Amino acid sequence: MTRSKIAENNETPESHRSRWFSGIPFLLIVGILLVQCSSEFPVExxxxxxxxxxxxxxxxxxxxxxxxxxxxxxxxxxxxxxxxxxxxxxxxxxxxxxxxxxxxxxxxxxxxxxxxxxxxxxxxxxxxxxxxxxxxxxxxxxxxxxxxxxxxxxxxxxxxxxxxxxxxxxxxxxxxxxxxxxxxxxxxxxxxxxxxxxxxxxxxxxxxxxxxxxx
Amino acid sequence: MRWQGAIGFLLLLLWACSSSDSTGELEFRNFWATPGKKGFNAALYGVIENNTDFPETLRTVTSTVAKVTEIHRTVHTDGIAMMQPVPEGVVIPPHSTFSFRPGDYHIMLIQLQHSLQVGDSIEVTFSFARMAPQHLVVPVKWR
Structure with a gap:
């Protein structure tokens, strides 16, 4: 089912995986920024x-x-x-x-x-x-x-x-x-x-x- | 010629109004004492300028306002402020100045005999190794 949906979107599992992986750096950057913002005043x-x-x-x-x-x-x-x-x-x-x-x-x-x-x-x-x-x-x-x-x-x-x-x-x-x-x-x-x-x-x-x- | 006289008079007036006391050889600049309640401690700050060709040592400072007066230095080590008595006094090199300032060298007035308030003034005597003692009237103020 998942496969057919992907097919409808003209995506192969490989391209989907590749897009997903390409999003990781973005998520990492957002995560790091969030951590940095919240730790500006770390608990001493x-x-x-x-x-x-x-x-x-x-x-x-x-x-x-x-x-x-x-x-x-x-x-x-x-x-x-x-x-x-x-x-x-x-x-x-x-x-x-x-x-x-x-x-x-x-x-x-x-x-x-x-x-x-x-x-x-x-x-x-x-x-x-x-x-x-x-x-x-x-x-x-x-x-x-x-x-x-x-x-x-x-x-x-x-x-x-x-x-x-x-x-x-x-x-x-x-x-x-x-x-x-x-x-x-x-x-x-x-x-x-x-x-x-x-x-x-x-x-x-x-x-x-x-x-x-x-x- | 008249304007030169006026300038001379103004300079004389400025000198008279300045906050320094001078014997010519030693000059005391901007001395002040911090306020304090009776029984508290207070501190004395200011600058001494040695205009002679010889090093001069400030041995002791005395004032009737405190039970004891000592020269101290605050030293910072790894975030810790440590008070170090300086019983040997401080040397003022020739043609040079020595500063007593908050967080550094200071003259400590230990156990005030009476409260010191802003606007008061206290009498202080500075005793030196070479020169005669110097008497100073010092204002009490914050900074």
Whole structure:
């Protein structure tokens, strides 16, 4: 039956097969293009099935990333005693927040690398210093174990410098850490990572808009 | 002749209004401190120009605004930002400049004694190996 239909179309099985095979490169190209389009933001770390119980700047419990479902997130890892790199990252993130319309489902999250010193009060003070709009920003701390676990999953390095002492005997330290700003999709998957202190504001804003358009 | 005098006056005015402090031998350009709450840390940035024929070493920086002031350098290795104290100070070659800038060399104000807000200014003393200490009034601002 198939053969007679082919015959009616003046095609031999060989020519049909040859046409079919000649279409493969076209399909391959389309396939590759589709894969490339969808993998422009490949999943770097999938946290969609993870639940990290953190505390925000007001002392409220937050489950990360589940509590931010349906929003695109820009997440930076900082600590409030950081005098050089973290202010640069926060400053850039602040600039991005000014360029992303408030009505879009985008939130800005700062997660501390220093849960021992960064209490909710300390995070509130940091937010006040930078005049962060807390309707769009969340600053998160937690137990040392939870922060360590989150860092481990996200491959964020953080190690304390040797302890030094102030003239009054108080110990102080700094933290050597990954300089990271992470773009999360609405399902809690990290899709892009930037060098936080040097992130290109325009590019990140474009990436946020592109990710939003894919959702 | 009158216009030459006017130009001279304008140049003098420009020099007076510029944001550099100079002893002739050392020039401090565009120094600024970042804001911070009491108890937080802040940073000091700017450029020192050495106009002499000799290398000069900046040994220490002090300010009553912080419990401790240290010279530091941020070094990036494999995506990790590492803070390195520079206790030996920094050398400014002759007829050359040295920059303290975000993400690189900076002067760290550790544990502010009081909050620093945009518009405030702080007094800072730079101590050198060869020359007398230099006192500077530095504005607090973002960038």
């Amino acid at each position: 770390h999938d946290l969609s099935r993870k639940a990290f119980r953190l505390i925000d700047q007001n002392g409220h419990s937050v489950v990360f990333p589940a509590d931010f479902r349906d929003t695109v997130l820009l997440v930076a890892f900082i600590y409030t005693a950081c005098p050089d790199i973290c202010p640069l990252t926060t400053d850039r993130l602040l600039e991005m927040s000014k360029r992303i319309p408030k009505e879009l489902p985008v939130r800005f999250v700062l997660i501390t690398l220093d849960p021992q010193r960064d209490t909710p009060q300390q995070l509130r003070d940091y937010a006040a210093l930078y005049q962060l709009d807390l309707k769009r920003w969340r600053l998160l701390t937690g137990t040392i174990a939870t922060i360590d676990s989150l860092r481990s999953v996200m491959e964020i390095y953080a190690v304390r410098s040797p302890l030094k002492k102030l003239p009054d005997g108080t110990a102080y330290y700094f933290i050597n850490h990954t300089d990271a700003l992470c773009l999360f999709d609405h399902r809690g998957r990290e899709r892009q990572r930037y060098k936080g202190s040097e992130a290109d504001v325009e590019k990140v804003v474009r990436d946020v808009q592109q990710l939003l358009s894919q959702q």
